[in-house]
Amino acid sequence: MSGCRRVGILGAGGIGGLLATTVQAAGHEVVVVTTTTGAAALAGSGFSLHSARFGVLRASPAVVTSLDRHVDVLFVAVKAPSLSAALDSVASRWLHGTAVVPLLNGVDHVDRLRHWVPGAVTVPATIKAEATRHAPGSVLHNGSSALVELARTPWTAAAADTAGAVLTSAGFEVGYHTAEAVVLWRKLTFLAPLALATTVVLGDLGTVRAERSGLLDLLVDDVCAIARAHGHADADPTAVRQTLASLPPTTRSSLLRDVEAGRVNELDAIGGALTRLAKRADIAVPTLTAVMAELEQRSDKRLVYPQQEPGGTI
Numbered sequence: 001m002s003g004c005r006r007v008g009i010l011g012a013g014g015i016g017g018l019l020a021t022t023v024q025a026a027g028h029e030v031v032v033v034t035t036t037t038g039a040a041a042l043a044g045s046g047f048s049l050h051s052a053r054f055g056v057l058r059a060s061p062a063v064v065t066s067l068d069r070h071v072d073v074l075f076v077a078v079k080a081p082s083l084s085a086a087l088d089s090v091a092s093r094w095l096h097g098t099a100v101v102p103l104l105n106g107v108d109h110v111d112r113l114r115h116w117v118p119g120a121v122t123v124p125a126t127i128k129a130e131a132t133r134h135a136p137g138s139v140l141h142n143g144s145s146a147l148v149e150l151a152r153t154p155w156t157a158a159a160a161d162t163a164g165a166v167l168t169s170a171g172f173e174v175g176y177h178t179a180e181a182v183v184l185w186r187k188l189t190f191l192a193p194l195a196l197a198t199t200v201v202l203g204d205l206g207t208v209r210a211e212r213s214g215l216l217d218l219l220v221d222d223v224c225a226i227a228r229a230h231g232h233a234d235a236d237p238t239a240v241r242q243t244l245a246s247l248p249p250t251t252r253s254s255l256l257r258d259v260e261a262g263r264v265n266e267l268d269a270i271g272g273a274l275t276r277l278a279k280r281a282d283i284a285v286p287t288l289t290a291v292m293a294e295l296e297q298r299s300d301k302r303l304v305y306p307q308q309e310p311g312g313t314i
């Protein structure tokens with residue numbers, strides 16, 4: 001196909017698998033970079049995706065433990081606590097002019113990526129999609145949402161267009177915004193209350209509504225106050241509440257899924273980062289503080305709290 005790109009995907013989990021299958025099906029050359037364990041588990045079987053939006057797709061892209069070729073676009077789809085180790089598997093010489101598109105939840109990974117490879121163009125981005133890896137290479141995409149929003153500034157425009165074209169060809173909905181802070185905060189203002197509240201109740205959104213009525217609204221107030229203090233002047237609690245109210249009661253978050261499974265999780269990248277940003281802006285965030293204290297004090301051994309990596313910017 002014309003416009004065929006070489007696309008790297010760092011991480012072979014829910015989001016990495018969703019991308020690997022859809023992007024390869026669109027005719028692009030895909031190389032997935034993952035852990036030694038992950039690569040061994042994928043050998044021979046490759047990826048399969050089950051999705052109401054994309055159908056059933058199978059793909060057998062190249063899988064490597066360290067990037068071995070230049071890529072036009074690199075999607076970063078690892079969990080925040082794994083980011084530093086994952087970046088070690090990608091040598092900067094393969095990324096000259098590459099559009100590096102991090103899809104991590106949170107806000108504090110973007111500076112780290114920019115310092116990591118100055119020769120690449122980091123395009124801050126967010127993804128709204130619910131994708132879960134059930135077994136190596138086997139990914140279930142729940143619902144039909146597959147929206148990627150890219151920051152398209154004067155510095156990132158060409159790279160954002162390249163990444164956006166790849167995603168559009170693969171069947172994603174793609175949105176652009178000229179302010180990086182808006183892209184990152186628009187996702188976090190809705191995701192953080194959802195992730196923290198579902199994790200507190202260890203249940204879905206319906207459980208939150210039934211057991212802790214009012215909690216979501218208060219968390220939205222706190223998170224929007226932090227967003228306004230850090231560059232997203234239009235963060236609007238009413239609009240975020242409407243978005244959350246429109247979600248089905250069965251909605252769960254990736255933070256909850258990770259906590260339930262005892263996997264490394266992003267509590268620090270979400271709630272921890274917000275707490276540090278509130279402190280830096282000298283804003284009182286009573287509900288966020290109480291929720292973080294509750295999660296930290298919980299004796300439930302299913303909760304895992306990885307330390308923030310050295311080199312974090314917040």
Ligand SMILES: NC(=O)C1=CN([C@@H]2O[C@H](COP(=O)(O)OP(=O)(O)OC[C@H]3O[C@@H](n4cnc5c(N)ncnc54)[C@H](OP(=O)(O)O)[C@@H]3O)[C@@H](O)[C@H]2O)C=CC1
Nearest residue numbers: 011012013014015034035038077082085086104105130131
């Ligand atoms: N899943 C979802 O629905 C959504 C996720 N996100 C965000 O996307 C990001 C990825 O999430 P998700 O796909 O769920 O994560 P998963 O835990 O499903 O997958 C993470 C992948 O990263 C790999 N990995 C870990 N360490 C390294 C390393 N050192 N080098 C290379 N690869 C490594 C893992 O390898 P291994 O095979 O060894 O485990 C695994 O393949 C997160 O920031 C998340 O918040 C955003 C929106 C929705």
Ligand SMILES: CC(C)(CO)C(=O)C(=O)O
Nearest residue numbers: 127128129130253254255
């Ligand atoms: C809520 C959801 C699924 C939206 O994409 C998400 O981002 C997450 O759980 O991490």
